[in-house]
Each structure stands twice: as C-alpha cells, then as structure tokens.
Amino acid sequence: MSTALLTDHYELTMLQSALKSGTADRRSVFELFPRRLPEGRRYGVVAGVGRALDAVERFRFDDESLAVLREHAVVDDATLDWLASYRFSGDITGYAEGEAYFPYSPLLMVESSFAEAVLLETLLLSIYNHDSAIASAASRMTLAAGDRPCIEMGSRRTHEEAAVACARAAYVAGFVSSSNLAARQRYGVPTTGTSAHSFTLLHDTEADAFRAQIASLGEGTTLLVDTYDVTDAVRLGVELAGPSLGAVRLDSGDLGVMARRVRRQLDSLGATGTKIVVTSDLDEYSIAALAAAPVDGYGVGTQLVTGSGHPTCGFVYKLVLREGDDGEMVPVAKKSKDKISIGGRKWALRRRDAAGVAEAEVIGIGEPPVDDGDDRALLVPLVRGGEIVGREPLDAARDRHAASRAELPLAAQQMSRGEPVLDTLHI
Incomplete structure (x- = not known):
C-alpha cells in the first residue's frame, strides 16, 4: 500500500x-x-x-x-x-x-x-517521533524491572495501528512479548495471553472458569485471581491445577502487599514454582517500587503506549x-x-x-x-x-x-x- x-x-x-x-x-x-x-x-x-x-x-x-x-x-x-x-x-x-x-x-x-x-x-x-517515544518509555520500564520480564498489553489503549507499532518498539527496548497478534504477524514479536475477568464472569462459578482454562491451556497457564476474593481464588487454582500451576495474575489493589500475601499462600500450598504476574496501570515508577516485592513479571499497557507521559x-x-x-x-x-x-x-x-x-x-x-x-x-x-x-x-x-x-x-x-x-x- x-x-x-x-x-x-x-x-x-x-x-x-x-x-x-x-x-x-x-x-x-x-x-x-x-x-x-x-x-x-x-x-x-x-x-x-x-x-x-x-x-x-x-x-x-x-x-x-x-x-x-x-x-x-x-x-x-x-x-x-x-x-x-x-x-x-x-x-x-x-x-x-x-x-x-x-x-x-x-x-x-x-x-x-x-x-x-x-x-x-x-x-x-x-x-x-511515535516509535522512539514508546521505546524510550519501555527502556525505562525494563531497566526498572531488572531481570523480571515485561509484557506489552496496551493495544486497547491506543489506535489500532499505533498498537502494532507500540508492540514492536517495546520489544526493541526489552519487553519479552506482547498481547498484539498483528505485531507477531508483521514483525515476529512473541505474543502471550490467557484470559480476562469476563471469562471468569461467564461461568457459573470461579471453579468452573478455572477448570475450563486449565483443561484447555494446561496446568502451566496463568489464572487471573482477583475477580472475586484473591485468597479463595489462589487456593482454588492450586487445588485444580496442582502445585505446577504456572502463574497467577493480580490486576487490582495494593500490588506489593497483595503479592506478598499471595506468595506466602502459594508457598504454603506447595506451589513454590508458581509465578506472580502483576498488571494495573503500571509505569516505570510503580515497577521500581515493586522491586522488593515477590513479583515475577509485569504487564504494562496505558503508560507504555502513551510514552509514560x-x-x-x-x-x-x-x-x-x-x-x-x-x-x-x-x-x-x-x-x-x-x-x-x-x-x-x-x-x-x-x-x-x-x-x-x-x-x-x-x-x-x-x-x-x-x-x-x-x-x-x-x-x-x-x-x-x-x-x-x-x-x-x-x-x-x-x-x-x-x-x-x-x-x-x-x-x-x-x-x-x-x-x-x-x-x-x-x-
């Protein structure tokens, strides 16, 4: 074209x-x-x-x-x-x-x-101007994250074509993957994703939702655990997937406090290898503030695709x-x-x-x-x-x-x- x-x-x-x-x-x-x-x-x-x-x-x-x-x-x-x-x-x-x-x-x-x-x-x-702004913000985010991976999740927060360019620029600056499939098609950017709150709400119970996701995607999947009660969801996830549950995702609340509570709970349930991924309007400053928390990865959306200000x-x-x-x-x-x-x-x-x-x-x-x-x-x-x-x-x-x-x-x-x-x- x-x-x-x-x-x-x-x-x-x-x-x-x-x-x-x-x-x-x-x-x-x-x-x-x-x-x-x-x-x-x-x-x-x-x-x-x-x-x-x-x-x-x-x-x-x-x-x-x-x-x-x-x-x-x-x-x-x-x-x-x-x-x-x-x-x-x-x-x-x-x-x-x-x-x-x-x-x-x-x-x-x-x-x-x-x-x-x-x-x-x-x-x-x-x-x-666009791509360098995104990469400059992404670089600060991956710098703050250190060895913990960052996932680009901003497609719904920007223009549909800008979203593809954002995923590409973020990958250049150290993000490990994106949620955007067009970025994978055009540029080979690795993509990842599991489920949103709507999937949990679709089912009659949280257990039904988790059971369906695990049956489809395997025990190594990432379960979103803050649709209802986080403690109950973590217990349920490990009960259904076993200690080999891949990860849980936190998308609300005080992420540092919640991550510590969830880590203790996972360890007590024997799921010591289950990772904790956090999302919810993260930027380089909030990522840096979580450095001491038991967080294993970050999903970043709005702040990335807007160049973090x-x-x-x-x-x-x-x-x-x-x-x-x-x-x-x-x-x-x-x-x-x-x-x-x-x-x-x-x-x-x-x-x-x-x-x-x-x-x-x-x-x-x-x-x-x-x-x-x-x-x-x-x-x-x-x-x-x-x-x-x-x-x-x-x-x-x-x-x-x-x-x-x-x-x-x-x-x-x-x-x-x-x-x-x-x-x-x-x-």
Whole structure:
C-alpha cells in the first residue's frame, strides 16, 4: 500500500513552488534530530527505523493517490506529472534502531535533491517521533524491572495501528512479548495471553472458569485471581491445577502487599514454582517500587503506549546543507529563538573511556570526528542510491539497545528526573 499521502499538504505545495522556481533539483541534506530530551529524561531510544525504511520503499504516488490530488487541486498538473514518477534515489544515513540518543543527535541524514527529500519529512517524523517515544518509555520500564520480564498489553489503549507499532518498539527496548497478534504477524514479536475477568464472569462459578482454562491451556497457564476474593481464588487454582500451576495474575489493589500475601499462600500450598504476574496501570515508577516485592513479571499497557507521559520526542527535520547557485554546498540553519538548528552535514560517535563507559555524544560538522581509539561510530547506511540497505532482524535492534544502554553511565539507571547523562559536543 502506498504511503505517499501520509504527509502534510505543504510538502506538496513547497514542491510545486520549487519546481516553478527551478530550485527543486538542488542537492540538499536534511537532518532529523531532537533539540532536547523530554523533560527529566536522561536518555532516549531510537525506534521505528525498520518501519521507516518500509515506508520509504512504498512512498509512491499511484493512480489513486494522484486522483485525490487532482480532484482536490492540491497541486498543478506539472507537479502531478513529476509525482507520478517519484522514486527516492538519494542516500539516508542514520542511527541504528535500538541506539540511545541525546539532544542534537543527528538521527537521520537524508541526502538527495530538495524535491525528493522534502516529501519524506512528515512520514519520517511521524514514525520516528511515535516509535522512539514508546521505546524510550519501555527502556525505562525494563531497566526498572531488572531481570523480571515485561509484557506489552496496551493495544486497547491506543489506535489500532499505533498498537502494532507500540508492540514492536517495546520489544526493541526489552519487553519479552506482547498481547498484539498483528505485531507477531508483521514483525515476529512473541505474543502471550490467557484470559480476562469476563471469562471468569461467564461461568457459573470461579471453579468452573478455572477448570475450563486449565483443561484447555494446561496446568502451566496463568489464572487471573482477583475477580472475586484473591485468597479463595489462589487456593482454588492450586487445588485444580496442582502445585505446577504456572502463574497467577493480580490486576487490582495494593500490588506489593497483595503479592506478598499471595506468595506466602502459594508457598504454603506447595506451589513454590508458581509465578506472580502483576498488571494495573503500571509505569516505570510503580515497577521500581515493586522491586522488593515477590513479583515475577509485569504487564504494562496505558503508560507504555502513551510514552509514560511523553507521547512524542519532539524530533524535527531541517534542511542543513544545500547547493548554491555556483554548485557549491552551503550550510544553512534556522536561527529563530528557541528553535535553533545547526547547519552542515553531520557525523556522530559515542565517546567512551578505556573501560567502555560512554562519556559524550560527539558530533562532527562537515567531516567525521576523530576516534580516539575507544569511541564508537553511530551513523550507519540505511539507503544508498534509493535502495534499502539497512534492513535487519528485529532481534538485532533489541540486542543493540541492550548493549547501548549498558554502556551509559550509572546515572542513566536512575528513575528520578534529571539531565541527559551525556553532553553533546559539536566539533
């Protein structure tokens, strides 16, 4: 399906004006970057790269798209003719998916003609702003959870298509599975799920509900035990499934207190291997608060799919280099108050000490910064000559995130509000 109309009207009117002025073919470099992190955050996480590459590949003005533009006179006939043969033929370089980022990190460098590059602005920003916000929140949640698994359960709290992207981004940032089956179909994200309160209420008794679930899904299933009385439900679950009952789920009340009570009860019943999973509007702070509780896993929904208070990253897409009348490339930059951009083509590396701990985000302007021997280059080729070259398995992004987060200073692990753990240096 074409992604060409997932864009703003003014991208096409700029194109029309540039075609008329003869500047549409000027060589240009656009940069996608954040001016700041969401308030109080210490690092961000790049996500959506794979989805963006798929979207760029499908960015074609097919007959249906052109008919809409023609019918509503969005652009003139000459522009429609140009759009009919549009194919991005330039280069895109950027941070790999799962990488940590900081203020002014050059997450994408898009190099082509002005006409080709400007049309991608809205689409790229839409994907990167959304997915990176989710991954950034998810990373804090998995950091707070430590070795305990987190399950993404937010599909019913957001747009149906956003839910799929959320599940993907959460998996990149360390969630072990999702409830969303479309995420499994499209991206291979592992899925899991058992039952809701409605299943228990469907049956005449809680025992009937548990008996039906165990018969269908086996003794290793997870029983939801807070529809009625938790203590009675836990006793009943172990009685029906035996001590090999897989897990119980708590979805209400004081989760820390309830988990301790349930753990004692399970142990007294001989179900020492039965796990306790908690849900109910969890975020990174409530997960951290449960660190000392006997909890074995977390199901996270609303707070994850809304970015835990920061549903967008504030990324922008700015022209930073363009061809002049003499054919030379000229750095350009926006200088308006509070919305400054820095002109010139960028390169980036993560400066690290001899022990491999990150010390700074170093951005070279016009040429790559010099690696002192312990540093790590951050920009990788994603598109070359219009051909996608940066696709990779989702697990590669997941592994990269774990490694990138592990090399950050210890302050990155703090849940309290603070400044970015790395300074960004332009050289």
